[in-house]
Amino acid sequence: MKSKMNFLLLEYAINAILRRGKKNIFILLIFSMLVFLLSSVLFISDSIKLELNSVVKSLPEITLQRFVAGKQSDVSLSRAEELLSIEGVKSAIPRIWGYYYFKVAGVNFSVVGIDAFEDQYKESLQKIVDSVDVGVLEKNSGMIVGEGVKKVLEENYYKDFFNFVTAEGKWKKVTIAGVFSSDISLEANDMILLPKNTAYEIFGMDKKMATDIVVKVSNPKEIPMIVSKINLLFPDMRAITKDDIRVSYQNIFDYKSGFFLSLFLICAFTFFIIIYDKTSGLSSQEKKEIGILKAVGWSMDDIIKEKFYESFIISFCAFIMGLCAALFFVYFLQAPLLRDIFMGYSKLKPDFILPFSFNVEMLCLLFLLSVPIYIAATLIPSWKASTLDADEVMR
Amino acid sequence: MTLTPEIIAILMLDALFLFFALIAFVLSLRILFKWDIRSTQPLQYALEKQSYLVSVIIKYIFVLKLPLFLFYIFTCNKLSNIITGAMCASGVVNSVDFGLYLMVFKIINLYLFGFWLLLNNADMKDELSPFVRMKFLFFVIAFIPLLLEIILEISFFASLNISKIVSCCGTLFSLTSASYLSLLFKVDSSLLVGLFYFFGLMVLLGYILKNIPVFIFANLMYVLFSLIALIVFFSTYVYELPTHHCPFCLLQQEYYGVGYLLYISLFVGTFYGFCGGILEMVTHKGHTKFFKISLFFNAFYLGLVSLYPVAYYLKNGVWL
Amino acid sequence: MIKLSHIHKIFTQGNTEVVALSDISLHVKDGEFTVLKGASGSGKSTVLSLIAGLSRPSSGEVLVEGKAISKLPDNFSALFRRENIGFIFQKYNLIPTLSVRDNIILPLIPQNPSEEVLTHSVNHVMEKFSIAHKADMLVKNLSGGEQQRVAIARALINKPKIILADEPTANLDAKLSNELIAILKQLKEENTTIIVATHDPLFFDLDFVDAQVEMKNGKIV
Numbered sequence: 021m022k023s024k025m026n027f028l029l030l031e032y033a034i035n036a037i038l039r040r041g042k043k044n045i046f047i048l049l050i051f052s053m054l055v056f057l058l059s060s061v062l063f064i065s066d067s068i069k070l071e072l073n074s075v076v077k078s079l080p081e082i083t084l085q086r087f088v089a090g091k092q093s094d095v096s097l098s099r100a101e102e103l104l105s106i107e108g109v110k111s112a113i114p115r116i117w118g119y120y121y122f123k124v125a126g127v128n129f130s131v132v133g134i135d136a137f138e139d140q141y142k143e144s145l146q147k148i149v150d151s152v153d154v155g156v157l158e159k160n161s162g163m164i165v166g167e168g169v170k171k172v173l174e175e176n177y178y179k180d181f182f183n184f185v186t187a188e189g190k191w192k193k194v195t196i197a198g199v200f201s202s203d204i205s206l207e208a209n210d211m212i213l214l215p216k217n218t219a220y221e222i223f224g225m226d227k228k229m230a231t232d233i234v235v236k237v238s239n240p241k242e243i244p245m246i247v248s249k250i251n252l253l254f255p256d257m258r259a260i261t262k263d264d265i266r267v268s269y270q271n272i273f274d275y276k277s278g279f280f281l282s283l284f285l286i287c288a289f290t291f292f293i294i295i296y297d298k299t300s301g302l303s304s305q306e307k308k309e310i311g312i313l314k315a316v317g318w319s320m321d322d323i324i325k326e327k328f329y330e331s332f333i334i335s336f337c338a339f340i341m342g343l344c345a346a347l348f349f350v351y352f353l354q355a356p357l358l359r360d361i362f363m364g365y366s367k368l369k370p371d372f373i374l375p376f377s378f379n380v381e382m383l384c385l386l387f388l389l390s391v392p393i394y395i396a397a398t399l400i401p402s403w404k405a406s407t408l409d410a411d412e413v414m415r
Numbered sequence: 416m417t418l419t420p421e422i423i424a425i426l427m428l429d430a431l432f433l434f435f436a437l438i439a440f441v442l443s444l445r446i447l448f449k450w451d452i453r454s455t456q457p458l459q460y461a462l463e464k465q466s467y468l469v470s471v472i473i474k475y476i477f478v479l480k481l482p483l484f485l486f487y488i489f490t491c492n493k494l495s496n497i498i499t500g501a502m503c504a505s506g507v508v509n510s511v512d513f514g515l516y517l518m519v520f521k522i523i524n525l526y527l528f529g530f531w532l533l534l535n536n537a538d539m540k541d542e543l544s545p546f547v548r549m550k551f552l553f554f555v556i557a558f559i560p561l562l563l564e565i566i567l568e569i570s571f572f573a574s575l576n577i578s579k580i581v582s583c584c585g586t587l588f589s590l591t592s593a594s595y596l597s598l599l600f601k602v603d604s605s606l607l608v609g610l611f612y613f614f615g616l617m618v619l620l621g622y623i624l625k626n627i628p629v630f631i632f633a634n635l636m637y638v639l640f641s642l643i644a645l646i647v648f649f650s651t652y653v654y655e656l657p658t659h660h661c662p663f664c665l666l667q668q669e670y671y672g673v674g675y676l677l678y679i680s681l682f683v684g685t686f687y688g689f690c691g692g693i694l695e696m697v698t699h700k701g702h703t704k705f706f707k708i709s710l711f712f713n714a715f716y717l718g719l720v721s722l723y724p725v726a727y728y729l730k731n732g733v734w735l
Numbered sequence: 736m737i738k739l740s741h742i743h744k745i746f747t748q749g750n751t752e753v754v755a756l757s758d759i760s761l762h763v764k765d766g767e768f769t770v771l772k773g774a775s776g777s778g779k780s781t782v783l784s785l786i787a788g789l790s791r792p793s794s795g796e797v798l799v800e801g802k803a804i805s806k807l808p809d810n811f812s813a814l815f816r817r818e819n820i821g822f823i824f825q826k827y828n829l830i831p832t833l834s835v836r837d838n839i840i841l842p843l844i845p846q847n848p849s850e851e852v853l854t855h856s857v858n859h860v861m862e863k864f865s866i867a868h869k870a871d872m873l874v875k876n877l878s879g880g881e882q883q884r885v886a887i888a889r890a891l892i893n894k895p896k897i898i899l900a901d902e903p904t905a906n907l908d909a910k911l912s913n914e915l916i917a918i919l920k921q922l923k924e925e926n927t928t929i930i931v932a933t934h935d936p937l938f939f940d941l942d943f944v945d946a947q948v949e950m951k952n953g954k955i956v
Contacts, residue, residue, distance in 0.1 A: 028853070318844070320467050321467070
């Protein structure tokens with residue numbers, strides 16, 4: 021820190037690395053592989069988190085579910101009216117939705133009932149509903165589907181219609197009236213929108229009931245207050261706030277990447293041992309070199325510094341290589357194989373594009389997780405090398 | 416216990432530090448008791464070699480600790496997203512009883528390790544290695560706060576509870592808070608700000624008079640009152656809100672990260688002032704270069720922090 | 736001036752102690768040419784490495800240019816070596832996979848000289864020993880004589896006051912040995928202190944040798 025950078029020493033270090041090419045390439049490759057895996061995992065989880073956060077942003081402030089005997093069950097429509105009487109509640113919209121399991125393809129569709137005269141609970145959905153004539157859908161018994169759904173149906177030869185099996189076991193033929201793509205692809209991909217009456221029929225639900233109710237409030241700061249009032253009014257309803265969902269998403273993905281990191285730590289430890297072993301086993305040629313350097317007037321400090329340059333160059337190169345490979349793998353190739361582990365949803369869900377997410381903090385995190393380990397592993401071997409007795413080479 | 420990638424990174428580096436610091440500690444003890452510069456026995460030669468390992472290890476720890484400190488604050492900032500009620504790092508830091516002590520130890524350790532390196536440098540520059548015993552004794556002592564910091568940090572992350580509701584900085588740094596921080600707000604802020612400028616002047620005076628004890632004392636008080644004045648008075652002008660006193664929110668992007676600039680210049684300034692002064696007392700050698708650096712960064716901090724109220728006054732014609 | 740007084744050097748190998756030097760006292764004045772004679776294993780190399788500060792005595796004192804080199808901390812003894820001592824080894828001890836130039840600048844690297852100083856001093860010695868035209872060749876591709884000149888150029892780049900040569904003619908044919916002796920003679924005329932450790936009879940009856948010291952089993956005979 022006191023003197024300026026010694027470029028001659030740096031040059032010597034680069035030379036020294038190149039002279040022992042085989043050994044160093046081996047280390048470089050293993051280390052960049054490690055960095056690559058680590059960065060890929062963190063990129064994927066960060067990217068999914070970003071996507072989910074944008075989903076969460078559009079979610080209603082409060083979702084109310086009714087629980088009977090610990091199981092979620094339908095809510096009476098009349099409750100929506102009653103909720104409006106609570107001060108601060110802007111709107112209360114009952115939703116009719118559920119999952120439909122398509123046995124042949126082994127996937128779940130999200131089926132959502134829509135109504136022309138009702139506001140939708142979120143903007144993106146409202147846009148889609150506005151673009152179609154729900155009245156016409158109702159008349160022709162039609163539906164509009166997400167791109168992923170469309171693809172799965174086509175693979176199973178349903179080009180213009182689909183036969184739902186209703187709760188009573190009857191066929192319900194619904195024509196495909198349109199396909200939508202949504203900017204928020206993660207959730208829209210597997211979605212089917214159809215008129216509420218059709219949805220009631222498929223699910224076999226009472227028409228006076230809804231699946232759940234979403235509540236919008238005027239002032240987000242009043243949410244805890246409103247939640248406590250709702251709990252008083254309907255003790256059998258559970259309120260899930262936007263914040264709850266955001267935190268649980270973040271936790272799930274932190275947990276998943278944390279799990280990977282724990283595995284990574286084991287790899288890193290193994291790597292630490294390998295590096296330690298590799299760098300402490302000096303060949304007779306290397307020992308002789310150190311002896312020469314000492315004889316011509318290098319101090320222990322100079323030798324340690326040179327060794328530090330070597331390990332910094334190798335680890336930094338490996339870091340950059342692994343990082344670039346991971347960026348390419350995750351954002352260009354869309355992380356084949358690895359992303360499946362993170363998704364864990366139905367087959368349909370993975371069909372979205374990982375949004376690009378990269379920032380300085382991520383860079384720091386990756387750097388701190390990789391380069392210091394490498395350098396730490398070389399600390400003691402470098403020192404040991406510097407303490408070699410120079411007079412041995414003179415024999 | 417929450418294991419985010421950031422926490423794992425910090426804990427992993429803690430483990431590395433602990434491992435290496437233990438080696439350095441054992442070697443330091445050996446050197447401390449067995450060192451004899453006149454001896455020509457193999458033991459003495461071995462000790463001389465080992466002293467290099469200790470300095471390599473300390474350099475490694477210090478060089479990583481600097482960025483890691485900022486990374487720690489960043490991690491707390493990020494954790495505030497998942498901890499209910501926390502708006503910035505201060506909520507997270509204070510969510511555990513000893514969070515503040517951890518912070519204090521982190522800062523103290525930066526000063527201690529930095530000072531060790533200065534001492535080591537002075538020692539290496541002298542053919543007689545006059546400070547060998549002193550520097551290893553110093554490390555043996557400095558090892559304790561390092562150990563405490565690591566233990567506190569591990570238990571800090573272990574006891575972080577994401578479902579616990581914590582206070583945000585708005586309540587922590589206010590009159591109504593129950594902590595001793597609130598005592599500060601009971602004192603007239605103009606007195607505290609006055610003291611801040613007073614010690615700033617005293618630093619300058621100590622420099623002009625070349626009076627080292629005054630210089631050290633002034634630097635010590637300067638860093639203390641800088642932080643107090645920042646919390647009580649100057650931060651409100653950065654936020655342009657009379658009730659917002661948080662020292663952590665300064666680090667957020669909305670304020671262009673001015674906090675990093677402030678804290679780094681304050682640290683560099685007082686580090687060279689304080690540790691450079693002590694070094695001069697110990698070595699009896701002039702370190703005018705350090706004092707110049709110290710003076711420059713202290714003045715930079717003072718100027719930057721004073722700029723905010725002045726700019727506010729010029730813009731709005733009133734004080735907050 | 737080099738002064739060794741009552742030097743003992745004991746190596747420990749496992750549990751056994753090997754006495755390498757016992758009670759060696761030696762005095763070499765500035766500008767003198769001294770030959771250390773003796774069979775291999777007699778302790779000549781150990782004396783040289785003590786003078787260079789590469790190893791330390793078990794007892795006794797080594798004074799070089801008025802400095803107790805064995806008492807200096809490592810960074811100072813390295814500095815001293817760099818500035819005052821040039822080494823010529825048997826088998827040259829060059830780094831074979833580095834270029835001629837890179838081998839010669841090795842002693843300069845730690846002090847981080849400016850580009851001009853570096854170029855000036857390296858060109859100077861390369862011209863002096865006429866190897867400038869091979870500056871960028873790898874040392875392993877040079878002939879024995881050229882390698883020897885590179886080794887000498889490296890030893891002299893810092894203009895040392897003392898030259899230590901350890902069996903410099905051990906692997907050389909008669910022609911190269913004579914070339915080396917000519918160079919040493921020239922250095923002696925430039926008032927460099929020279930100590931040659933050898934058992935080569937070629938050195939025993941040179942006219943410019945000031946002193947001959949014979950060693951046997953770690954003692955001066």
